[in-house]
Amino acid sequence: MYKMLDGNTAAVEAMKLARVDVIAAYPITPQSTISEKLSEIVASGEMKAKYIRVESEHTAMSACIGASLTGSRAGTATSSNGLALMNEMIVAAAGIRAPIVMPVVNRAIATPWSLWCEHMDTMSQRDLGWMQFFTQNCQDVLDYTIAAYKIAENKDIMTPAMVCLDGFFLSHSMQKINVPAQEDVDKFLPQYELTNSYLNPQDPMFVSNVVGMNDYTEVKYQQKVAMDNAFDVIENVFGEFYAKFGRKLNIIEEYKTEDADVVLVCMGSMTGTVKYVVDKMRAKGKKVGMVKLVVFRPFPYKYIYEALKDKKVIGVFDRNSCLGGQYPPVCTEVIAALKGTDADIRDYVGGLGGRDVNPSNIEKIFNELLDIHSGKSYKHTNWIDLKENPMDSREVFKYV
Amino acid sequence: MIKLKFYGLGGQGVVTASKILSTAVSLYEGRYAITVPSYGYERRGAPVNTSIVVDDEPVLVNCFVYEPDIVVVFDASIIEKNVNISEGIHKDSILVLNTEKASVLDKYSKFGFKEIFYADGTEIAHEITGVAVPNGSMMGVLAKTGVVGIDSAEKAVEEVFGKKVGELNAKAARKAYEATKKM
Numbered sequence: 001m002y003k004m005l006d007g008n009t010a011a012v013e014a015m016k017l018a019r020v021d022v023i024a025a026y027p028i029t030p031q032s033t034i035s036e037k038l039s040e041i042v043a044s045g046e047m048k049a050k051y052i053r054v055e056s057e058h059t060a061m062s063a064c065i066g067a068s069l070t071g072s073r074a075g076t077a078t079s080s081n082g083l084a085l086m087n088e089m090i091v092a093a094a095g096i097r098a099p100i101v102m103p104v105v106n107r108a109i110a111t112p113w114s115l116w117c118e119h120m121d122t123m124s125q126r127d128l129g130w131m132q133f134f135t136q137n138c139q140d141v142l143d144y145t146i147a148a149y150k151i152a153e154n155k156d157i158m159t160p161a162m163v164c165l166d167g168f169f170l171s172h173s174m175q176k177i178n179v180p181a182q183e184d185v186d187k188f189l190p191q192y193e194l195t196n197s198y199l200n201p202q203d204p205m206f207v208s209n210v211v212g213m214n215d216y217t218e219v220k221y222q223q224k225v226a227m228d229n230a231f232d233v234i235e236n237v238f239g240e241f242y243a244k245f246g247r248k249l250n251i252i253e254e255y256k257t258e259d260a261d262v263v264l265v266c267m268g269s270m271t272g273t274v275k276y277v278v279d280k281m282r283a284k285g286k287k288v289g290m291v292k293l294v295v296f297r298p299f300p301y302k303y304i305y306e307a308l309k310d311k312k313v314i315g316v317f318d319r320n321s322c323l324g325g326q327y328p329p330v331c332t333e334v335i336a337a338l339k340g341t342d343a344d345i346r347d348y349v350g351g352l353g354g355r356d357v358n359p360s361n362i363e364k365i366f367n368e369l370l371d372i373h374s375g376k377s378y379k380h381t382n383w384i385d386l387k388e389n390p391m392d393s394r395e396v397f398k399y400v
Numbered sequence: 401m402i403k404l405k406f407y408g409l410g411g412q413g414v415v416t417a418s419k420i421l422s423t424a425v426s427l428y429e430g431r432y433a434i435t436v437p438s439y440g441y442e443r444r445g446a447p448v449n450t451s452i453v454v455d456d457e458p459v460l461v462n463c464f465v466y467e468p469d470i471v472v473v474f475d476a477s478i479i480e481k482n483v484n485i486s487e488g489i490h491k492d493s494i495l496v497l498n499t500e501k502a503s504v505l506d507k508y509s510k511f512g513f514k515e516i517f518y519a520d521g522t523e524i525a526h527e528i529t530g531v532a533v534p535n536g537s538m539m540g541v542l543a544k545t546g547v548v549g550i551d552s553a554e555k556a557v558e559e560v561f562g563k564k565v566g567e568l569n570a571k572a573a574r575k576a577y578e579a580t581k582k583m
Contacts, residue, residue, distance in 0.1 A: 004422065004423045030439075115439070116439075137460075169463070172415075173436055173462070174419045175422075175433075175435075176426035270462070272461060356463045358462060362468075
């Protein structure tokens with residue numbers, strides 16, 4: 001059935017359809033309507049769940065871990081500084097192997113304070129043992145959230161997942177969404193069952209205890225194996241999802257890459273705009289293509305290699321500044337995936353703090369890449385949407 | 401593809417209006433739309449805008465509208481608040497304006513829009529709903545441009561506002577539709 005939903009309500013709808021048992025959430029812009037709407041529908045009885053009001057995101061995640069260990073399907077959602085405050089329990093959830101699914105509405109972390117979209121919040125959590133899915137539109141938010149529960153709870157995975165949606169560009173964008181029927185979701189996603197570690201007073205065990213140097217490495221290795229296993233599980237779950245709901249989900253999506261001279265790799269809501277620009281430039285005979293990265297953790301390096309191994313010029317767009325790094329995170333991963341090929345890979349940074357990733361900047365990137373491909377030029381504009389004279393911005397005048 | 405930009409003041413329901421339009425074309429006309437609200441540090445009375453893209457195909461582009469085909473102004477005073485409502489317009493761009501005042505129309509006629517569709521949406525809303533919030537009524541004026549049918553606009557107004565308030569606002573939309581003039 002078609003409904004008009006914004007990205008946040010799509011996430012709520014997915015959590016409801018997934019029959020999440022316990023919700024512990026703390027509101028933060030632009031996530032707030034997720035925690036508000038969930039509390040409303042739990043209070044009205046539309047959703048049968050326990051809603052725990054907490055005083056911080058740190059506690060929200062702690063409560064979700066506890067709930068998960070009792071065999072409940074647990075859920076929360078956050079953004080930006082909220083995710084940063086959760087950091088300690090993010091690591092704990094992954095180590096405890098609590099398969100929590102969390103929509104994260106991407107927003108810059110202060111300072112300077114910004115309410116608006118960038119990927120710095122989730123990128124700063126990327127190596128802590130969570131899976132990460134990045135979404136293009138509101139339908140993606142709903143679909144990948146439902147699928148993420150099934151992947152996270154697979155007994156070979158038992159790893160939490162973030163479903164990332166761009167603040168405002170998705171969280172507050174109203175779109176037409178195909179919402180599946182509850183009974184179909186029930187068949188796709190059966191009730192969560194505990195397998196290994198659990199909290200049960202009748203059968204006590206230590207959870208999250210100190211592990212000496214004899215075992216720590218092996219415990220971490222088990223988490224690595226889960227990540228390595230994830231690709232097969234994700235493919236199976238996406239296959240089942242397609243059979244059930246008729247929508248194709250992807251680990252990476254190749255858009256008109258086959259005969260493309262240059263390809264841009266990117267994530268999130270901008271991938272829709274990039275597809276639009278690809279179509280426009282193709283109509284003018286320019287051979288450009290795009291790879292939409294959906295799964296960022298675990299990083300699908302084999303898929304990226306297969307998609308791009310023969311490409312000579314590749315651009316990678318990071319919505320994250322990565323201060324002090326040689327390359328920003330998505331670009332670093334793409335370079336590593338294509339090690340041994342002779343691809344010329346260019347890093348682009350933009351769309352920070354809500355700055356719009358618009359068609360003219362995307363076109364500029366493609367034209368730069370095409371010029372590099374044809375040998376006309378060697379340079380690219382690293383920070384693509386930087387204003388002129390950036391060092392003069394916000395200059396402090398004293399004694400005037 | 402039709403690109404629209406709505407301008408108004410915080411509290412006038414500009415973002416809600418964008419939801420009404422996207423609901424109307426998406427649910428009742430089998431087309432597609434996305435809204436991209438430009439949230440700032442809004443407060444009641446501050447200028448706000450929102451972008452909407454309407455198409456027969458699923459909308460891929462997910463960013464602000466820079467070259468609007470239709471501009472809707474919910475409060476004519478907005479041009480006195482440092483807002484350039486004609487930014488990015490082209491020779492075929494249309495203006496939808498909430499006013500009946502000749503002096504205001506005169507000012508707006510200088511922006512170079514191809515056509516102006518206008519009615520006093522605030523007055524019509526006040527008369528029918530008792531509240532001077534023009535977002536329902538202005539949907540009727542907008543429908544006159546042909547971007548959306550008045551029947552689907554009415555249904556969407558009811559859907560977004562809920563039955564009771566929605567019925568009154570749908571009436572306001574119909575009345576504004578019939579009252580719309582063109583210059």
